[in-house]
Amino acid sequence: MNAPEKPRQKTRFDTIGKPRRRVDGRAKAIGQLRFADDLVLPRMLHAKLLRSPHPHAVIESIDISRAQAHPGVQLVLTGAAFPVPYGIMPVSQDEHPLARERVRFVGDPVAAVIAADEHTANEALELIEVKYRPLATVASPEEALANPEPRIHDYGEQGNIHRNQSYEFGDVEEALAKSDHVFEDLFFYEGNTHLPMEQQASLASLEGDGKLLLSTSTQNPHYLHRQLARVLQMPAAQIRVIATPNGGGFGGKCDPGNHEFVVAKAALMLGRPVKICLTREEVFYQHRGRHPVLMKFRTGVAKDGRLTAMHLQTLLDGGAYGSHGPASTFYTGVLTPVTYELPRFKFDACRVFTNKPACGPKRGHGTPQPRFGQEVQLDKIAERLGLDPAEMHLAMVTKPDSLTASWLRVGSTGLAQCIRKVVEMSGWKARHGKLGPGRGLGIACSTYMCGAGVSIYWNKLPHSAVQLLLDRSGQVTVYCGATELGQGSDDVLSALVAEALGIDPGNIRCVTGDTGITPIDLGSYSSRVTIMMGNAALQAAARVREQLAAAVAEQLNTLPERVVFSQDRVYSAEAPGNTMSFIEAVALAEAKFGTIAAVGSYSPPKAPGKYKGAGVGPSPAYSFSACVVETEVDPHTGWVTVPKIWIAHDIGQALNPVLARGQVIGGVYMGLSEALMEEQAFRRLPPKLSSALVHRNPSMLDYKSLTSLDMPDVEVALIEDPDPNCPYGAKEVGQGPLLPVMPAVANAIHDAVGVRIDEIPITPDKVLRALEKKAKGEVPRVGPESFPAVPYPQPIFVLPPWEGGDGNEVKDREGRKAA
Amino acid sequence: MNRVRMKLRVNGEEHEVLFHSYKTLLEVLREELGLTGTKHGCELGECGACAVLVDGAPLLSCLELALECEGREVQTVEGLANGKELHPLQAAFADLGGSQCGYCTSGMLMTAKALLDREPAPTRERIKEALSGNLCRCTGYQQIWESVEAAARALREAKP
Numbered sequence: 001m002n003a004p005e006k007p008r009q010k011t012r013f014d015t016i017g018k019p020r021r022r023v024d025g026r027a028k029a030i031g032q033l034r035f036a037d038d039l040v041l042p043r044m045l046h047a048k049l050l051r052s053p054h055p056h057a058v059i060e061s062i063d064i065s066r067a068q069a070h071p072g073v074q075l076v077l078t079g080a081a082f083p084v085p086y087g088i089m090p091v092s093q094d095e096h097p098l099a100r101e102r103v104r105f106v107g108d109p110v111a112a113v114i115a116a117d118e119h120t121a122n123e124a125l126e127l128i129e130v131k132y133r134p135l136a137t138v139a140s141p142e143e144a145l146a147n148p149e150p151r152i153h154d155y156g157e158q159g160n161i162h163r164n165q166s167y168e169f170g171d172v173e174e175a176l177a178k179s180d181h182v183f184e185d186l187f188f189y190e191g192n193t194h195l196p197m198e199q200q201a202s203l204a205s206l207e208g209d210g211k212l213l214l215s216t217s218t219q220n221p222h223y224l225h226r227q228l229a230r231v232l233q234m235p236a237a238q239i240r241v242i243a244t245p246n247g248g249g250f251g252g253k254c255d256p257g258n259h260e261f262v263v264a265k266a267a268l269m270l271g272r273p274v275k276i277c278l279t280r281e282e283v284f285y286q287h288r289g290r291h292p293v294l295m296k297f298r299t300g301v302a303k304d305g306r307l308t309a310m311h312l313q314t315l316l317d318g319g320a321y322g323s324h325g326p327a328s329t330f331y332t333g334v335l336t337p338v339t340y341e342l343p344r345f346k347f348d349a350c351r352v353f354t355n356k357p358a359c360g361p362k363r364g365h366g367t368p369q370p371r372f373g374q375e376v377q378l379d380k381i382a383e384r385l386g387l388d389p390a391e392m393h394l395a396m397v398t399k400p401d402s403l404t405a406s407w408l409r410v411g412s413t414g415l416a417q418c419i420r421k422v423v424e425m426s427g428w429k430a431r432h433g434k435l436g437p438g439r440g441l442g443i444a445c446s447t448y449m450c451g452a453g454v455s456i457y458w459n460k461l462p463h464s465a466v467q468l469l470l471d472r473s474g475q476v477t478v479y480c481g482a483t484e485l486g487q488g489s490d491d492v493l494s495a496l497v498a499e500a501l502g503i504d505p506g507n508i509r510c511v512t513g514d515t516g517i518t519p520i521d522l523g524s525y526s527s528r529v530t531i532m533m534g535n536a537a538l539q540a541a542a543r544v545r546e547q548l549a550a551a552v553a554e555q556l557n558t559l560p561e562r563v564v565f566s567q568d569r570v571y572s573a574e575a576p577g578n579t580m581s582f583i584e585a586v587a588l589a590e591a592k593f594g595t596i597a598a599v600g601s602y603s604p605p606k607a608p609g610k611y612k613g614a615g616v617g618p619s620p621a622y623s624f625s626a627c628v629v630e631t632e633v634d635p636h637t638g639w640v641t642v643p644k645i646w647i648a649h650d651i652g653q654a655l656n657p658v659l660a661r662g663q664v665i666g667g668v669y670m671g672l673s674e675a676l677m678e679e680q681a682f683r684r685l686p687p688k689l690s691s692a693l694v695h696r697n698p699s700m701l702d703y704k705s706l707t708s709l710d711m712p713d714v715e716v717a718l719i720e721d722p723d724p725n726c727p728y729g730a731k732e733v734g735q736g737p738l739l740p741v742m743p744a745v746a747n748a749i750h751d752a753v754g755v756r757i758d759e760i761p762i763t764p765d766k767v768l769r770a771l772e773k774k775a776k777g778e779v780p781r782v783g784p785e786s787f788p789a790v791p792y793p794q795p796i797f798v799l800p801p802w803e804g805g806d807g808n809e810v811k812d813r814e815g816r817k818a819a
Numbered sequence: 820m821n822r823v824r825m826k827l828r829v830n831g832e833e834h835e836v837l838f839h840s841y842k843t844l845l846e847v848l849r850e851e852l853g854l855t856g857t858k859h860g861c862e863l864g865e866c867g868a869c870a871v872l873v874d875g876a877p878l879l880s881c882l883e884l885a886l887e888c889e890g891r892e893v894q895t896v897e898g899l900a901n902g903k904e905l906h907p908l909q910a911a912f913a914d915l916g917g918s919q920c921g922y923c924t925s926g927m928l929m930t931a932k933a934l935l936d937r938e939p940a941p942t943r944e945r946i947k948e949a950l951s952g953n954l955c956r957c958t959g960y961q962q963i964w965e966s967v968e969a970a971a972r973a974l975r976e977a978k979p
Contacts, residue, residue: 021913021914022913024921025912025913025914025918026905026909026913027921028912028913028918028920028921028924029905029909029910029912029913029918029921029924029928030856030896030897030899030900030905030909031854031855031856031857031895031896031897031924031925032856033921034855035855035858035922037855037859038849038855040853119839119841194956195956196920196922196956197858197860197866197868197920197922197923197954197955197956197957198858198860198920198922199859199860245920245921246920247858247860247920247921247922248919248920248922248956248957250956279862280860280861280862280863280865280866485920486919486920486921486922486957487919488919658914658915658916658962659916659919661916661962662916662919662957662958662959662962665958665959665961665962666919666956666957666958666959667959668959669958669959669960670956670959699861699863699865700860700861700863700865700866700954701863701865705954705956707951707952707954708946708947708948708950708951708953708955708960708963708964709947709948709951711947711959711960711961713961714959714961
């Protein structure tokens with residue numbers, strides 16, 4: 001394993017921490033950056049997909065003869081062209097680029113036309129005749145549990161249950177029985193989608209030597225590369241995937257897409273470039289977004305508000321395919337114990353298949369849902385115990401370098417500072433509970449991983465690798481498989497290398513996201529890029545510096561380890577007058593050692609948990625956030641206005657504060673939009689129109705999201721306490737700041753009008769319904785009323801570290817108890 | 820299918836274009852003229868990514884037939900800079916976080932330019948309102964407002 005490069009003993013940085021124009025800022029501002037659909041090649045053809053009008057049906061026959069004969073059509077593909085299935089996770093290889101025997105949701109692709117232009121391809125789609133035999137539709141988790149038949153897939157736990165699991169860390173029932181109070185609450189979080197501004201697009205072509213090239217809007221070129229080799233049944237070395245700059249991803253471009261295999265196959269068959277761009281409606285079907293999750297929390301509390309134990313149960317509506325589902329299922333619970341001290345924890349989770357577009361990872365992947373439930377429940381607990389919620393949170397934050405009951409190592413934490421900061425910024429003490437009727441403040445906290453500790457497919461290889469190449473011109477080229485989604489990964493890469501070599505980031509050329517040229521990075525997901533790519537980059541840079549220092553030391557009349565790199569110069573630490581330019585240093589080194597290059601790579605540290613399933617949740621570091629939201633609620637309409645949000649985020653070290661602040665505000669925006677309006681919801685068509693289960697709002701007009709007019713001012717505090725596992729101490733910022741927003745909104749609504757909305761999104765109709773209940777003297781709450789009987793398995797029992805556990809499962813639990 | 824030949828003025832240059840009559844201004848800009856700086860997010864007039872200026876006013880190029888633009892002055896993001904020198908809006912977006920993924924940026928820039936052409940010193944509220952038809956999923960809008968404000972200041976300072 002590669003030890004991460006420790007932060008340099010520098011007390012002052014040249015580049016890190018200073019606001020800068022991002023390295024790709026100019027190209028974006030002049031419209032020169034080429035996204036996938038901006039690419040054009042000579043003799044390029046266009047592909048369109050035929051999608052199922054049925055939510056669940058057997059394909060009895062497909063007649064493509066009329067489409068094939070249509071003028072301008074070059075190729076028509078069906079599922080017959082794709083015998084090999086795929087799926088982002090090795091345990092869920094349940095998708096085909098085009099459906100073979102079965103369609104599983106309205107929008108499932110069944111055939112593809114490749115034609116001279118999109119118009120012709122669309123015409124030909126109309127000429128394809130598919131005979132379907134409809135099957136019963138599974139529309140919800142409740143229906144999935146009640147109807148094991150028809151099975152949507154012939155694999156999984158049983159019936160329509162995809163994944164089903166249970167973990168218990170210490171005897172939770174015993175702890176609950178001894179608690180002063182036990183709170184039981186149900187929450188529901190509706191699904192929602194990423195809605196990136198850029199629709200997915202892909203261009204496949206054959207390079208001059210006949211190798212396949214796929215340029216595509218993907219967050220994970222490496223995983224896609226592996227899946228292409230599998231589905232197309234050709235050697236991976238014959239395939240090159242270029243991740244074009246993504247026009248937003250948010251998790252929606254993590255899964256390999258049907259369309260990517262289709263254009264790749266078509267280009268191979270036709271020997272011509274083939275492009276596809278999904279329509280906005282199709283993007284809603286591609287989905288892979290936030291799972292709808294029903295949750296039940298039973299939480300034991302001592303009189304002073306300290307947690308004694310928690311039993312969390314979750315039920316995920318997975319949609320029609322596996323996608324990242326096995327990981328998503330874990331994430332609806334595994335990060336729950338990271339924020340507050342929790343002596344015992346039990347977590348049951350179940351994911352079912354339904355006839356809807358598949359759910360997957362969206363910003364926060366599986367964790368926003370339980371965070372919402374947990375933080376709203378804590379607000380209720382504080383209210384019942386007469387405690388200030390901010391003080392209650394502060395009193396129980398996890399300690400640095402502690403272990404959770406579930407054996408996650410917390411590492412550095414700035415959560416207490418975050419809470420203190422938002423309390424101060426928002427005037428919490430003077431204003432919470434005191435703003436008068438219709439106005440309120442709510443607080444919530446959260447945490448997120450800085451990269452998943454384990455790869456999506458099991459291996460012992462590095463998670464990220466960086467190659468540096470220098471030449472006598474002074475140019476530094478940095479190669480890495482990491483992909484730019486807009487989050488600024490190229491800027492992070494440039495900044496880190498620039499700082500380590502003491503040069504201007506503008507002198508660095510980034511070559512990223514290209515499996516044909518760059519060393520592997522696993523992808524832009526799980527907030528892993530800054531830390532994993534960053535540590536790999538620092539290792540490569542340290543090796544380059546070693547070569548340069550060895551080459552110049554003599555001339556600078558110093559020792560190699562006393563050579564300083566700063567501001568495009570190298571000099572002796574003792575005698576800064578002994579100096580030369582960075583370019584001269586490179587030339588000297590090149591003359592002495594030959595071409596100057598180095599590689600670096602990074603693997604996360606081994607996690608302390610050893611039980612089966614302990615691989616999900618560990619991370620080299622965790623970021624923390626605390627957020628206060630102010631709301632105004634109109635008692636007549638239920639309309640919620642948010643005038644202001646304060647957020648503090650424990651980032652370790654901001655590399656470029658402009659981008660860091662942008663990520664925080666962007667996360668807050670997305671969280672607020674989810675809290676108030678976003679929902680990927682479904683309805684049945686009227687019987688005269690087939691009764692099919694269809695997406696209710698597959699357009700940007702009907703799928704509501706916050707506009708510029710709806711967005712409040714956000715006041716951001718970056719809490720900087722460098723984390724030793726992270727490059728120059730920098731933790732993640734892409735996902736964490738979204739997480740506390742939804743519960744803070746719900747808690748602020750309660751502070752404003754005294755009602756609890758235990759369900760996301762919090763739309764005016766729900767607020768109004770709760771206000772009406774309150775007026776009638778009923779329990780002023782809107783949210784789920786019951787939790788179905790889920791056949792969770794016997795838990796894997798693990799003793800927490802403080803109960804004598806060793807991180808392994810305790811097989812003979814009863815015997816141990818008796819002893 | 821009918822193709823039409825037409826003169827189209829884009830960024831101060833006249834182009835002779837030949838295109839299917841059903842094509843939108845967006846399609847003609849991107850596909851016939853190669854001006855891919857103008858993006859599309861929905862092609863239904865819902866997201867604002869394709870906004871360009873036609874005779875100085877912002878217009879969703881996905882909803883406008885190219886045929887209707889004969890004799891009118893079309894401005895796209897490619898025509899915003901003065902040679903190598905970025906327009907103050909472009910510089911501000913690049914420097915202040917107004918652009919993250921960059922996909923909504925062209926539409927934002929052109930819409931903001933129309934605003935600043937009309938109102939050199941807009942309030943925050945006016946900026947929010949003017950940009951309310953342009954969706955952005957990355958920034959949370961705040962750094963976009965700040966960029967527009969900074970550009971407005973720079974433009975005012977540049978004018979004696």
